[in-house]
Structures are given as C-alpha cells and as structure tokens.
Amino acid sequence: MLPIILSTTQDDHQTLTITSDPSEVSLQGRIRVPGDKSISHRALMLGAIAQGTTVIEGLLLGADPRSTARCFTQMGAQISTLNAERVEIQGIGLGQLQEPVDLLDVGNSGTTLRLMLGLLAAHSERFFAITGDDSIRRRPMGRVVQPLQQMGAQIWGRQAGTLAPLAVQGQPLQPIHYHSPIASAQVKSCILLAGLNIAGPTTVTEPALSRDHSERMLQAFGAKLTCNPETHSVTVTGPTQLRGQTVIVPGDISSAAFWLVAGAIIPGSDLVIENVGVNPTRIGVLEALEMMGADIQRQQEREVAGEPVADLRVRYGALQACTMAGDLIPRLIDEIPILAVAAALAQGTTVIRDAAELRVKESDRIQVMATELTKLGARITELPDGLEITGGSPLHGTAVDSYTDHRIAMSLAIAAIAAQGTTTIHRAEAASVSYPEFVETLQTLGATSR
Ligand code: S3P
Numbered sequence: 001m002l003p004i005i006l007s008t009t010q011d012d013h014q015t016l017t018i019t020s021d022p023s024e025v026s027l028q029g030r031i032r033v034p035g036d037k038s039i040s041h042r043a044l045m046l047g048a049i050a051q052g053t054t055v056i057e058g059l060l061l062g063a064d065p066r067s068t069a070r071c072f073t074q075m076g077a078q079i080s081t082l083n084a085e086r087v088e089i090q091g092i093g094l095g096q097l098q099e100p101v102d103l104l105d106v107g108n109s110g111t112t113l114r115l116m117l118g119l120l121a122a123h124s125e126r127f128f129a130i131t132g133d134d135s136i137r138r139r140p141m142g143r144v145v146q147p148l149q150q151m152g153a154q155i156w157g158r159q160a161g162t163l164a165p166l167a168v169q170g171q172p173l174q175p176i177h178y179h180s181p182i183a184s185a186q187v188k189s190c191i192l193l194a195g196l197n198i199a200g201p202t203t204v205t206e207p208a209l210s211r212d213h214s215e216r217m218l219q220a221f222g223a224k225l226t227c228n229p230e231t232h233s234v235t236v237t238g239p240t241q242l243r244g245q246t247v248i249v250p251g252d253i254s255s256a257a258f259w260l261v262a263g264a265i266i267p268g269s270d271l272v273i274e275n276v277g278v279n280p281t282r283i284g285v286l287e288a289l290e291m292m293g294a295d296i297q298r299q300q301e302r303e304v305a306g307e308p309v310a311d312l313r314v315r316y317g318a319l320q321a322c323t324m325a326g327d328l329i330p331r332l333i334d335e336i337p338i339l340a341v342a343a344a345l346a347q348g349t350t351v352i353r354d355a356a357e358l359r360v361k362e363s364d365r366i367q368v369m370a371t372e373l374t375k376l377g378a379r380i381t382e383l384p385d386g387l388e389i390t391g392g393s394p395l396h397g398t399a400v401d402s403y404t405d406h407r408i409a410m411s412l413a414i415a416a417i418a419a420q421g422t423t424t425i426h427r428a429e430a431a432s433v434s435y436p437e438f439v440e441t442l443q444t445l446g447a448t449s450r
Pocket of ligand 1: 037038039111183184185186187189210211333334357
C-alpha cells in the first residue's frame with residue numbers, strides 16, 4: 001500500500017503527498033497512458049486547416065491541446081467537444097483562418113504558439129495577437145520569429161520580437177532554406193507550416209533529427225513533402241491544399257517514461273504500459289534506460305495510422321550510470337527530468353550533456369531538477385548544459401515544488417515512491433498539462449502495490 005493524497009491549498013494550488021517505504025512497495029499491473037501531446041496538437045492544427053472532415057481518436061485531453069483547440073476555434077475551425085474517443089473537425093481550408101476578434105491565449109503550450117505562428121504569419125491581411133501564461137511569456141520566441149521574418153513575416157513582440165505577447169500582421173511570404181542552429185521540432189514545424197501557404201519549396205535543415213510527427217502527418221494529409229534523413233532536411237512545396245484524415249493518436253512515450261522509470265527503480269515491480277508510440281525520433285528514453293541495464297521489452301510492435309506503436313513491459317533491475325549526449329538528446333529531451341530520477345537510483349555517475357535546451361522549457365529543468373532532487377537526498381550537480389548525478393544515496397521524503405512544470409511534478413512524484421518517508425509536491429496540478437490522469441493512475445498502482 002502506498003498512501004497518496006491530493007489536497008487543495010489556500011492559494012488554490014494542489015499538493016500531492018506520497019508516503020513510501022520503498023522496501024515495502026512494488027508496482028504491478030497493466031496501464032495505459034493518454035494520447036501523445038505532440039501528435040494531438042498537430043492533428044488539431046492540420047484538421048483545422050484541411051479541407052473536409054478530420055477525425056481524431058485518442059486525443060490527449062490535457063490543458064495544452066485544449067489551448068490549441070480553443071485558438072483554432074476562435075479562428076473559425078469547427079471542432080466537436082473534446083473527448084478521447086472521437087473528435088471531429090470541419091476544416092476550413094488552406095489560408096482560410098479567420099482573424100480572431102480577441103487575443104489568442106496558448107496557456108502553457110510552447111508547441112501551440114510556435115507551430116501556430118508559422119501558419120498565421122502566412123495569412124495575408126489578417127492580424128493576430130498571441131499571449132500565454134507566465135512561463136510562456138518567458139520562453140524564447142526569436143527562434144521562430146527570426147526565420148519567419150527572413151521569409152517576410154511581420155511580427156512584433158516584447159524584447160525585439162523575442163518574447164510573447166506577439167502581434168502578427170499576415171503577409172504573403174517567400175520560400176527560404178533555413179539552417180536551424182538547434183534541433184527543434186517546433187522550429188522545423190513552424191517553418192514547414194508557413195511553407196504550406198508559400199509558392200515554391202521551403203526547406204529546413206537541422207543539426208540533428210528532431211521528432212518527425214509533422215512530416216508524417218503532413219504527408220498523410222496530402223502535403224508535397226520530401227525528407228532527407230541523411231542531411232536532416234525537409235522540404236515542403238506549396239501551396240498545398242490538405243485533405244481531412246483520420247488520426248489515431250498513440251499513447252505518449254513522454255508520459256509512459258514516468259512508469260518506465262518507476263518500474264525500473266522500485267524493487268519487485270513489473271508493469272506493462274499498453275499502446276505507446278515508439279517513433280524512432282522519440283525513443284531516446286528506451287535507449288538510455290537500456291544503456292543503464294533496465295529490463296524493458298517491446299511487445300506487439302505494430303504501425304497505427306503512420307506511427308509505430310508497442311506495449312512496453314518493464315521489470316525492476318539494478319541500474320548502472322550512463323552518459324547521455326549528442327544526437328541522443330533530441331530523442332529524449334522531454335524525458336531528462338525523469339531520467340535524472342533513474343540516475344539518482346543507479347550505481348555510478350551519470351552525465352547528461354548537450355542539453356542546454358532544458359533551461360528554456362516550461363521551467364529551467366536543469367536548475368529545478370538539481371535543486372529539488374538535492375532536497376530529496378540525491379547527489380546532483382548542475383552543468384551549463386546538463387547534469388551530473390551520482391547515484392546510490394538513499395532518498396528521503398521532504399517538501400518539493402513543481403515550479404508549475406508538468407514534467408517536474410511527475411518526475412518528483414516517482415522520486416517520492418523511491419524515497420523513504422513522506423514527500424509533499426507543491427503545485428502538483430501542473431501534471432494536467434500533459435497527463436490529467438497521472439495522480440489517478442498513481443493511486444491505482446499505489447493501492448495495489450505490494
Ligand atoms: C515538441 C518539441 C520539443 C518538445 C516539446 C514538444 C513538439 O520542443 O520539447 O515538448 O511537439 O514539437 P523543441 O522543438 O523546442 O525541442
């Protein structure tokens with residue numbers, strides 16, 4: 001039994017309290033995780049700008065895709081009530097988004113803002129104003145604003161157009177070949193989405209391959225797209241009218257990662273996570289855990305609507321330290337907080353490098369994980385572009401904080417199961433950005449734990 005209590009605090013946040021004796025707890029069972037966040041955003045956006053009907057099965061009902069759906073509804077797309085079974089979108093066609101009468105609010109969602117910006121910049125004679133929450137208004141937008149400006153876009157914002165709120169006056173844009181200095185699927189997708197509405201070939205080359213969900217889905221919706229995996233380049237030739245499709249969203253490997261690590265570090269655990277997307281550009285977490293010696297099996301490998309899917313079985317086993325760096329980093333960028341928890345329980349010193357991008361996510365994930373895991377008793381040092389974590393010190397329960405970052409909240413909850421005593425995680429409601437059922441699943445596993 002693993003007591004887990006969620007309570008509301010006076011300042012309207014939620015505190016998650018987990019009391020654990022790791023020698024007495026083990027996690028068993030078969031679970032499912034909600035739909036992939038990246039694929040959910042893209043399905044909503046492409047559905048909104050395609051001609052005809054798009055059906056989405058398995059949509060993530062987290063706060064982030066809800067922000068995307070709200071923005072595109074404001075611009076004229078007809079999106080049925082969001083649910084995980086079946087969402088229907090009547091798209092309005094390429095270049096047909098309407099000028100919204102009010103601000104577009106992306107909430108906490110960087111993917112909504114950056115991808116949407118590419119689409120909006122190419123919508124002639126329409127004006128858009130975009131904002132988001134405290135975290136979004138701190139995150140760098142120059143990485144998408146600058147290439148769009150090279151294409152002729154008119155975008156204004158705080159600090160020379162690099163911070164939201166942003167204002168966009170849609171313009172006819174010119175095609176470019178953009179060499180991105182960072183491997184970012186948001187940058188790549190922003191430019192490709194702009195390119196849909198530009199006559200001629202628009203190309204993005206990135207230094208390492210980032211997630212390719214946009215490429216797969218754009219092709220399925222009928223865009224003229226060529227990919228060169230050797231040079232990490234993608235070209236879209238516009239204008240291309242998209243046609244509505246059925247999208248079946250697999251479970252999010254970034255959400256499965258919490259259970260993969262929980263199963264690997266809690267003695268006696270044996271978990272199966274069903275229906276997880278295992279796109280090669282996303283499975284760095286499996287590669288890293290396998291390097292650490294984790295016992296993970298991929299079962300029932302199959303392809304569903306253009307994305308590879310598998311059931312993942314994880315069993316407890318002693319972990320060894322490893323090094324994560326280079327081209328591996330874009331494949332596991334969102335999983336580094338939970339991999340830091342795995343490293344704190346592994347033998348030896350794990351080094352994570354080339355991950356400076358973590359500093360500009362929903363929080364500065366390098367600093368936050370170093371601070372909060374230290375409070376739990378881990379030996380962890382901040383590097384400019386990563387973390388150094390020496391495993392093996394026993395963790396002990398204490399008060400920690402999510403910094404309103406969903407992946408930090410959930411990583412700390414898994415660390416709390418491995419910690420002796422009571423851990424309280426403040427502002428734990430952040431988890432609902434990508435995984436609204438996280439606490440419920442944790443409670444179910446906790447109630448049946450041996
Ligand atoms: C995402 C891309 C990644 C990732 C984010 C989702 C996407 O960001 O961290 O959670 O859906 O395209 P970057 O493109 O900034 O690396």
